[in-house]
Amino acid sequence: MTHSDNGFFNSFGGKYVAEVLRGPLDELEIAFKEAMADPSFIKELETIQRDYIGRETPLLFAETATNLLGGAQIYIKLEGLANTGAHKINNAIGQCLLAKRMGKKRIIAETGAGQHGVAAAAACAKLGLDCTVYMGEVDVRRQQPNVAAMELYGAKVHAVTSGSRTLKDAVNEAMRDWAANPDTTHYVLGSALGPAPFPDMVREFQSVIGREVEKQVKERGLDVAAMIACVGGGSNSIGFFSPFIDKKEPVLIGVEAGGIGDGVGENAARMTGNAGREGIMHGYKSRFLLDDDGQALPTRSISAGLDYCGIGPQLAALGCSGRIKFTSARDDEALNAVKFFAKNEGVLFAMESAHAGAEAIRLAPTLPKDKAIIINMSGRGDKDVFITSPVFRKTEWLSFLHSEIERLEANEDIHTAQIMGK
């Protein structure tokens, strides 16, 4: 099951949208198929992947980590080295190029961790498109560094105050905008979910990760036992897994947000948790965290990018068929993984990716030394200093924040004054 059958992955997927969105989706599906069959589009995409995104990204042998854990060799696919700091750019560039080809001038996007928003904003800046990003108010607050970056790239960041004020509400808001402006606007959905053709399209644009891994593994003659990726909506994982789905090996592992516990509202575990069930929401059928009525349940994760109540339909189908194995990692395990790989490998994982790192720490010692496991480091953790610093160095961080506030209030903001020409 490498792609959908008419928008469906077994029973998951589909286009469960109000008729207003049907036209734009059908138009997009046709345009996407045409573009992917057009060598000039593929060439343009490959050029920008190389020169702008910085592909291919390295596959790092995590030698110290491997020695410390004493089991399988750990490799890390450094998607965090892609321009803008995460895998999200692969999809954003692909969709923005497509939108341009379709004659759209305006891009809207939803974002959780902000990495997709940053990627969409940067792609728009690069390609000369207008950009509006919807982001839940809660996420705006916890991902300020990314909000600042989006604004620098010239995007309008729209804080969404409805519902749970996180990713799912940003999705709703973006869908509304699209429904009102389909002629001028393309909605760059940030993960392999939503109504068809998004799950297929996002996977194709992200599959560059997996194709590079396949090549890098071959070049080095690795015997890969497992590939591990974190799963929010599922774009980094499906892109990473994509070339391996139809093979029997390696084991593919998706790691969900275990949050702070197993209770309802304490995590975002749709495949492994207690509250995950089949449902229809946000335009597609998949597994969601829902109550008995079908209302979205609250979710919780230290990582904004994994804090979503649904999962891409292809991943849900592959999880149900057993091809992908799902696990979860809790907030504290993810924090430990950030620390472990930073200290021992000089690699700063994004909080999201650290969930995959945490699973690798658990798994590696159980496997023989001649086997390899690969972690997809979907993003780097620069954006997370406001989350990690209060945990790892609370006192220093507090005093830093205090002094920054004092400095701003005293108007000692010389840099701004200089730029503004005051």
Add this chain to the structure above:
Amino acid sequence: MKDNKIKLMSHLVAGYPTDELAFTAARALVDGGASILEVQLPFSDPSADGPAIQGACTEVLKRGYKTEDGLIFIAKLHKEFPEVSIYLMSYGSLVYTPGVENFCKKAAAAGVTGMIIPDLPFDFDEGLTAACQKNGMNNIPVAAPSMSPVRLKKMATAGFPYIYAALRTGITGTETSVDKATIDFLKATGEGGSKLYGGFGISNGNQAKALADSVEAIVAGSVFVRIITENKDNSEDLYKAVRAKAEELTNKNN
């Protein structure tokens, strides 16, 4: 003999702002001439609704409101106003999760005669149309002006007794102008003989009059939700304001 009254399907969020005031609003709508009540079951992610309705839904859900509460509310309306048709509007999740068949059975028992579920498209409805028929209800699909002619024709000729025509692309709650394109869209939607409900952004008597000849009933939603929100602290004012608006839209006093 054609009287000059306009049939009105008026929308209402179940339980908003309270069950009691929602009931007062329903009474005002009926007294103001509404012949159909479209009752929305609040959903956590109402992606096709504008801010007025979305805000109302969020508030009701904050109280821990369940589907069952909404159905109890509907049953009460049905008992009080047996001559008024009640249509249930919501999203696919609330219908699919408990089981389409099961949901329809309960809705019919509460007195619902039609279902409007915009994100269960007519050709991928998870068995909604069949389950409605089985339980003596109609599934009422929603058409949009942006539909391709081929798709619109498919819907128009699929044998639905009623079709809800959303008169504008976009979401509920912003002003719609009724022009030639609107009337043409309605003609195409009704081509197969379905009766039409026309709405989205209808908030005044002039729009209602412009539509009256082209539809079975006009539909108005956000305008009432806004009036209810403005008057939620005083039940008498709420009744008067809602009734006056319904009378304006139904041309009742002319």
